Amino acid sequence: MSRWVAWLTAALILSSCHRHTKPEPSQPPVSTEPVSHAPSESELERAQDPSGGPARLATAKERAAIQSLVRTAESVRQLRLRHPVTIEIEDGDAIAASLRGQIEEAEIERARLVYGALGLLDTEQDLHSMFEDVLGEQVIGYYDPDTGRLVVRDDVMAGLVGAFGPEQTQEARLVLVHELVHALQDQRLGLGESYEKERTADADNAFRAVVEGDATLAMLAHALRQQGIPLSAATAGIQQMGDYVDLNALVRGEKLDDAPAILRVTLVAPYLRGLQFVAAVQGRGGWPAVNNAHRRSPATSEQVLHPEKFFAREPAEVVEIPENEALVAAGFERIEEDTLGELELSVYLGQGRAAGTDEEAAAGWAGDHLAVYGRGEEAAVIWWTTWDTEADAEEAFVAARSVSPRHSTARVERKGRSVLIIRGLPPKLHRPVRGDFHSFARRIKNQPAPPDARHDLMY
16 A cells, blocks of 8 residues: 555544534625634624533634645645634533534434335434434534534644644644635635525435545545645545555544444545545646536545546436336325435445445446335335446346345346335235336337447536
8 A cells, every 4th residue: 555545544534523414504704804703792792601611612712723734725625715704612411412403303204114115224223313323423613504604622632732642633634634624715716505495315425425535535635735746646545445455444433433324435435436436537637626516516425436437427317216107096106216326226236245345236226216105104115216227237136136125025137227126015906006117118228328438528
């Protein structure tokens, strides 16, 4: 393993100690004040008001230390802040409580419906507590686009101003550079507005990969610069680091290790797969190309996992499951639907594997649509997927059949480039569902899948 790859691995472990939740952001007002600013009268009142919570504003010494990191983040990322970032200091318990407050019950319920019906989550488990435990594990700080605040854990800030040794100080500096890049994304690239957009699960995984991959690459660029290594010398290796490093072993934590694969993978992928994706974009067109990737994000996780498909803007195949009269007559109501994409399909197909994914079986993904139906306490899933070739479809079919429950309510079948997955549906309703699927599969049988990467997107 080369020296820079070893350094990259160590820095990644540091950055991944932080977990982002999805805030409900809004753009803060533009200001021309200096970045490290003295607290205003209203800010002082907020900091001194016991009802305002345990946060305190940064001292002059702490603001000066952060200002140094602001200059570092701006230099590495080649963007400048438009207005100040308020710095607040909290202890670990307060930060964990803040993150718990950002967990939306609607998202918990959606996870219970979709991933529970797929067998990827235990619906009897306290999912809210599980999400809290994983998101709160080892958090050292976060940037909040809703308020424009950077919240830093108290002991981390102490390390930043020299209360501990140089190693701990360097760790704090690296991770705070990562967070300050999020502030740059917010102020210069519309991060807050982007969070508000409605997306499928697949598109949201792709969006978060750009956000976290960008901040992680900038953090690594800073670390490499300190070692005298230009980022241009490292981007190719970062893209291929799966050949050097077990990516799934990089990000560890007691709660994270115990979490179901669907949660673990979707939390970690934006950092690791996002890093590889953004390295490919940055290596191709520099930081301006990364800025463009924010403005026009990859549409699918496939484009993140295979950057050449992003450069070609290879679209996903449109898949829609029509309403079925037999299901309606039987009392089944469609209660949720989504497109999960290649990343989450790899988790479904990888059940029982140590890595929690089967990336090879999912790699030929072309499109999918999943519908969850409810009838009383019953839940059923109908999932249509399409693949680049019949060979890809056959590989996915074999993998899907291997993880399908051995029960009469489940079925997996392939027709041409399409694969049908049924779970939890009474056998007498399989025939009408299969009829719809066969009609769909015949329509696309002779149509080519979305084109391969033939024409590069120039920046």
